[in-house]
Amino acid sequence: MLSSTVENYLKELFLLNPDGETQVATGELAKALSVTPGSATSMIKTLAQAGLVEHRPHYGVKLTNEGRTLAVHVVRRHRIVELFLVNILGMDWSEVHDEAEQLEHVVSDQVISKMDDLLGHPTHDPHGDPIPTPEGTLPVRSLQPLSFCKLGDTVSIARIGNQNTSFLKFAEDNGLLLGATIKVANKNEVADSITIISKGEEVVLGLAAAGRIEVEFA
Amino acid sequence: MLSSTVENYLKELFLLNPDGETQVATGELAKALSVTPGSATSMIKTLAQAGLVEHRPHYGVKLTNEGRTLAVHVVRRHRIVELFLVNILGMDWSEVHDEAEQLEHVVSDQVISKMDDLLGHPTHDPHGDPIPTPEGTLPVRSLQPLSFCKLGDTVSIARIGNQNTSFLKFAEDNGLLLGATIKVANKNEVADSITIISKGEEVVLGLAAAGRIEVEFA
DNA sequence: ACAATCCTTTTGATTAATCAAAAGTTTAAT
DNA sequence: ATTAAACTTTTGATTAATCAAAAGGATTGT
Incomplete structure (x- = not known):
């Protein structure tokens, strides 16, 4: 099982580089996660060891296919939870991001699937961000x-x-x-x-x- | 903010000794939490330092009022989440305990309050355990x-x-x-x-x- | 081509939580 | 009253994640 920390690193790498085309700089990742660059470097090495990212020292880092798949699942959990908090629990969309940030690491796939059913298999979250399918596909729009x-x-x-x-x-x-x-x-x-x-x-x-x-x- | 670990120690102390009358033995607590007795001792010392438990070395440990209040809140979160998973998400009561075990540490009071509203302010969870009120009161039945x-x-x-x-x-x-x-x-x-x-x-x-x-x- | 600058990586320390195993207490039994 | 058994605490190590600060690459300007 992945730690919340690892999930956050993977998720952030995905959000910073959704197409997996460019390399993400260590400093950029560190900033996004509010950690020092040194912390990011050391975690990047751990993730590279585990085959979840490809690291070219001094140039940048990029998710592998395996890492990307895991990241997309975290993003799916986050966005389904957000929509659930707004549509079912009646919370304000301005408040749900931080809440979902915590929940995304602990809700099981089964709970996500039940929420998804209850929501009617939505394609976008309350902020207009696409919700990946269980298979990891993302709906694309040209905005x-x-x-x-x-x-x-x-x-x-x-x-x-x-x-x-x-x-x-x-x-x-x-x-x-x-x-x-x-x-x-x-x-x-x-x-x-x-x-x-x-x-x-x-x-x-x-x-x-x-x-x-x-x-x-x- | 309390760590999940601390919340689990407090919760377990409450469940093992809801009335706060007896002392809980280190070994008993360790067993309930699946840790070694040494780990329990060291955490007990930390909790005692923080004023959440009273520790009489070699005799046992007991929640302080402050510790009890925190523990009861964890229990409230756990039980509301369980009922929510069963009544709103349609999960089976046999599955929700482990799920709630994770969620109890991350759901905010606001989410709990919304769930509570949606459930109609229930008094008992799917296993018949009483749900503490937000103020920490427990309904009592004689069973x-x-x-x-x-x-x-x-x-x-x-x-x-x-x-x-x-x-x-x-x-x-x-x-x-x-x-x-x-x-x-x-x-x-x-x-x-x-x-x-x-x-x-x-x-x-x-x-x-x-x-x-x-x-x-x- | 050589610094100066800007990143990144390395190093060494710290914190929370844990375990295994040694040492210390309490209780119970003879 | 001693010893054995059972339990608790201490000790020393380990792991994940972090930070501050030193050291090491890369880039750019002159």
Whole structure:
């Protein structure tokens, strides 16, 4: 059985590099997991030993097929739990990420399967992130960051890629919910901001924040 | 925040000595937790340091009020989770104990409270064990072990104090469910067995097993 | 080509939890 | 009252995960 720590390293490697195409830098991984680079190096060596990652010292690290499979399962557990907490237990989507972060390491496959049934085999979690199937397949959508939209574009929100509680509360308060249709009312590269119309109200966002909201054309 | 290990030690001390009247022996605690006596001693010293238990070396150990409060909360989480897994997720009562054993350490109070709402503020878990209130109070019932019943007694099953999966499956298969009314058809102290009639069928149990089934007079 | 800088890796220490086995207490039996 | 048996505690080691800080590569600028 994998420790929670190992599961977190694998999951984070997957999230930082979902396609498995690039190498993830030790420092990037360390930062994502809030550990020192030295800790990351030593865990990477352990994972490489176990055949879960491929490590090219000083260049980076990448999941093996085996590691990727395990990582995807952790992600599946996380996202099903999140949706369950929101849809069945009635929790707020801004709160469930941290809770799921704990639960993902202890819920059994059987519990996940029961939750999945109860939820009606959903394809996306409350933040719009795809839920991997039990076999490890991920539904793919072609989304673009809101920050790439042009003046006048009318789009619908498909994903919020920022799990921060306060940001999610802000999004909720301003009607920036999954499926909401919004229109770009202004965009100012110099001022680093974008203005959108959501439910008749103007909302101004910095481009960095808008980059973490993904949309599709309606 | 308490580690899972600490929570398990506290929980087990509570289960071995719910009234806090006697002292629990180091060896007894060690056995219940499947650790060596030496490990138990060293953890007991840590807990005593933290003010969660009172340790009289060579005599035994006992929860302090603070330790008891924490232990009761762990038990509450465990039992709510168990009932949730059975009533909401549709799992079999014989399977939920081990699952709850993991979940009890990571579910937040908020999740427990939502589960509690959804379950309608239950007082007992699927095995008939009382669920402590959020304030730490335990409902009390006066039950007696089935093994104490006399020939001809008609009683209803109120608690199954054996969490072993195979035993629970056996109980289920023989109609020995909570609330079931049974009658003692035979009792043989020499043969160490008791025979009961459950749903018209005779079921023979050893007295040790019958001792872990608790009943109340109908 | 040579530093300066920026990462990464190594080294040595620490903490929580555990075990095996030695040493120490208590209890019970003769 | 001594000794044996049973239990508890201590000791010394081990493992997983971490950190701080030293040492080692790689990259870039001049």
